[in-house]
Amino acid sequence: MLKNRVGCFLLFTFFLLSCSDDGKGPTGLSELPTGDKVPIEEEEPEVTDEELMDLTQAETFKYFWNFADASSGGARERYHPNDPGNSEGVVTTGGTGFGLMAILVGIERGFVSRTEGVERLNTLLDFLENADRFHGAWSHWINGSTGTVIPFSDLDDGGDLVETAFLTQGLICVKEYFKNGSASEQTLAQQADDLWKGVEWDWYTQNQNVLYWHWSPNFGFDINFQLRGYNEVLITYIMAAASPDYGITKEVYTSGWASDGSIVSTNTQYGYPLLVKHNGSEQFGGPLFWAHYSYLGLDPRNLSDDYVDYWDVNVNHTMINYEYCVANPDSFQDYGEDCWGLTASYSRNNDGTIGYNAHSPSNDTGVISPTAAISSIPYTPEESLDAMHYFYRNRDDLLGPAGFYDAFSPEYDWVAEAYLAIDQGPQIIMIENYRTGLLWNLFMGNEDVQAGLTKLGF
Numbered sequence: 001m002l003k004n005r006v007g008c009f010l011l012f013t014f015f016l017l018s019c020s021d022d023g024k025g026p027t028g029l030s031e032l033p034t035g036d037k038v039p040i041e042e043e044e045p046e047v048t049d050e051e052l053m054d055l056t057q058a059e060t061f062k063y064f065w066n067f068a069d070a071s072s073g074g075a076r077e078r079y080h081p082n083d084p085g086n087s088e089g090v091v092t093t094g095g096t097g098f099g100l101m102a103i104l105v106g107i108e109r110g111f112v113s114r115t116e117g118v119e120r121l122n123t124l125l126d127f128l129e130n131a132d133r134f135h136g137a138w139s140h141w142i143n144g145s146t147g148t149v150i151p152f153s154d155l156d157d158g159g160d161l162v163e164t165a166f167l168t169q170g171l172i173c174v175k176e177y178f179k180n181g182s183a184s185e186q187t188l189a190q191q192a193d194d195l196w197k198g199v200e201w202d203w204y205t206q207n208q209n210v211l212y213w214h215w216s217p218n219f220g221f222d223i224n225f226q227l228r229g230y231n232e233v234l235i236t237y238i239m240a241a242a243s244p245d246y247g248i249t250k251e252v253y254t255s256g257w258a259s260d261g262s263i264v265s266t267n268t269q270y271g272y273p274l275l276v277k278h279n280g281s282e283q284f285g286g287p288l289f290w291a292h293y294s295y296l297g298l299d300p301r302n303l304s305d306d307y308v309d310y311w312d313v314n315v316n317h318t319m320i321n322y323e324y325c326v327a328n329p330d331s332f333q334d335y336g337e338d339c340w341g342l343t344a345s346y347s348r349n350n351d352g353t354i355g356y357n358a359h360s361p362s363n364d365t366g367v368i369s370p371t372a373a374i375s376s377i378p379y380t381p382e383e384s385l386d387a388m389h390y391f392y393r394n395r396d397d398l399l400g401p402a403g404f405y406d407a408f409s410p411e412y413d414w415v416a417e418a419y420l421a422i423d424q425g426p427q428i429i430m431i432e433n434y435r436t437g438l439l440w441n442l443f444m445g446n447e448d449v450q451a452g453l454t455k456l457g458f
Contacts, residue, residue: 049385052392053431054109056374060403061106063424064099065120067402069144072127073120075099075421077141081401082417091144093163094293096124098425100170101296101439104177105432118185121174125191128167134159134215136199136246138167155223158216161204162227165236168196169297169443176442197448201240202248210256211236211248229257230276231286234310235294242452253456254306264307270323272316275308284324284361285317288343288372291379292426296433297443305458318379321372324361332366334410338390340383341372345423346406346416354416366411370404375426378434403427 047055067079074091075098100121107117131138131147137159141150151157174192178185204212206221213225213233227233237257240248254260265277269284278286291314303310325340347357347367359367373380373387391404397415398404406423407416432438443449 047389047392052385052388053435055392056388056403057105057109057428057431058111059399060424060428061102061109061111063402063419063421064102064428065106065112067419068099068120072142072144072147073124074127074142074144075425076144078418078420079402080418089144090150091142092421093138093140093142093160094166095421095425096128097163097167097170098296098421098429100124100167101173102425102428104173104442105428105438108432108436108438118178118188121188125171125174125188125195128195129191133198134217135203136201137161137164137204137215139163155216155219156214157218158214159204161201161211161213161215162233162236164199165233165239166293166296168199168239169235171196172446172449173297173439173442176445196239197243197245199239199243200246201243202246204240205248205252209249209252209254211240211252227256228259229263229279230290230313231279232290232293233257235298237456238294238298238449238452240452241455242446242448244448244451247452247455250456258305258307261307269320270327272319272323274316274320275313278317281360281362285320287358287360287363288318288321288341288376289422289426291317292371292375292430293422296426296429297439299433299437299440299444301440303458305456315379318376318383321361321376322380322383324364325368330364330366332364332409332411335368337383338386339368339410340387341368341370341374341376343369343372343423345369345371346418346420348407348409348412348414348416352412352414354418365409367407367409367414369407369423370398371406371423371427374404375430377430381434 063079064075067076068074069076069091072091075095077087077090077092080086103117103121106112107114127147131142132149139149139158140152140156140160140163143150149157171192175189178189204215206212211227212221213227214223215221227236234257237253241253263276265274265282267274267282274285300310300314321342322340325335326337328335342359342361342364344358347355347365349355357365359365359369370391373384377384391398398408400417402419403424405415405417406419408414429439433440
């Protein structure tokens with residue numbers, strides 16, 4: 001059982017040592033001068049931090065390589081090892097952007113060869129080039145075989161600007177990674193550049209000083225969802241400002257994302273100022289993916305606008321999430337210094353079935369999401385590694401064929417044996433940013449990105 005595994009580990013280890021390979025004779029015993037025998041309590045060899053990061057990246061990479069969509073090479077929305085047909089053929093746009101970046105990590109780490117990586121990326125970018133687009137933006141879900149839109153909801157059958165921003169963040173990294181390579185690699189880099197530059201970001205303002213999330217040829221802007229901070233959508237404004245042909249003005253950023261300065265917060269929790277008003281979670285901060293998705297390529301170090309320093313925002317957000325789990329006001333099993341992390345992920349319904357929930361300190365159901373702590377490693381390296389060691393110690397329950405499973409609850413002895421692209425991607429990417437800064441360096445080295453940041457006053 002998950003909640004008992006760590007406590008029983010030494011006893012289990014001794015049991016294994018007391019049996020020979022064929023289970024018929026004693027082993028692991030020490031001969032004393034008197035001839036008496038006593039058991040040696042041998043602990044499992046401790047995995048180092050570096051080995052653990054290697055393992056986590058290698059296993060998580062499999063989600064975007066071994067279990068990618070068979071036709072397009074894009075990231076599947078979800079993968080359930082026990083039900084592999086679940087959502088088969090459903091490619092997720094944002095998760096595919098994360099997958100582009102993960103493939104670059106895979107090449108750097110030697111999980112695949114550069115040639116293999118380029119071949120997969122050629123297939124994937126050709127797919128994206130021919131997929132349905134809506135004033136340049138891709139839909140949330142795409143049919144992996146045909147490239148046609150799969151409606152995400154009744155009104156959402158067109159462009160999704162936030163998912164598109166996550167995708168284009170990855171396209172820029174691909175462009176920068178291969179731009180000085182071989183002739184074929186430079187062609188790939190140019191294709192990535194052309195794809196992201198085709199997004200009509202300014203169309204999604206409706207000529208107002210704010211970006212809108214959705215547009216559909218069937219329903220127009222009927223969803224009417226404005227992008228205002230603070231949440232996961234900062235990267236959308238950065239990409240829109242960076243666009244050389246369809247760019248937005250600073251006024252769209254100031255009035256939209258920053259709400260003319262009212263984004264700033266004076267709230268403090270556990271001694272950490274939140275600095276920005278987290279939408280709907282102004283006291284403890286929102287789910288931790290808000291500190292991840294926009295910052296996979298966008299480097300938050302020394303990233304300041306007219307209002308806040310985003311490195312401080314993300315560090316404080318993560319520390320509040322961590323301190324909440326350590327305080328554990330609801331007394332959930334195992335919560336503490338090495339078992340923490342609340343974010344949107346699969347979740348346990350009251351009847352024990354699998355569901356989905358945006359976990360946060362203000363919405364805590366006793367479910368821990370490994371991506372929360374793992375993807376926060378640039379902000380909280382010690383605390384994140386402690387959590388990774390906990391996940392690894394419980395690997396018989398938590399480690400599956402594509403990395404650590406999406407969510408678990410020691411309180412209910414429950415594990416979601418399933419994966420989501422948007423949760424797996426930030427793990428491999430943010431570990432790499434912590435180790436080498438690879439994706440941060442690629443994205444921030446792009447001249448259009450730098451021009452956009454300058455336009456917005458960063």
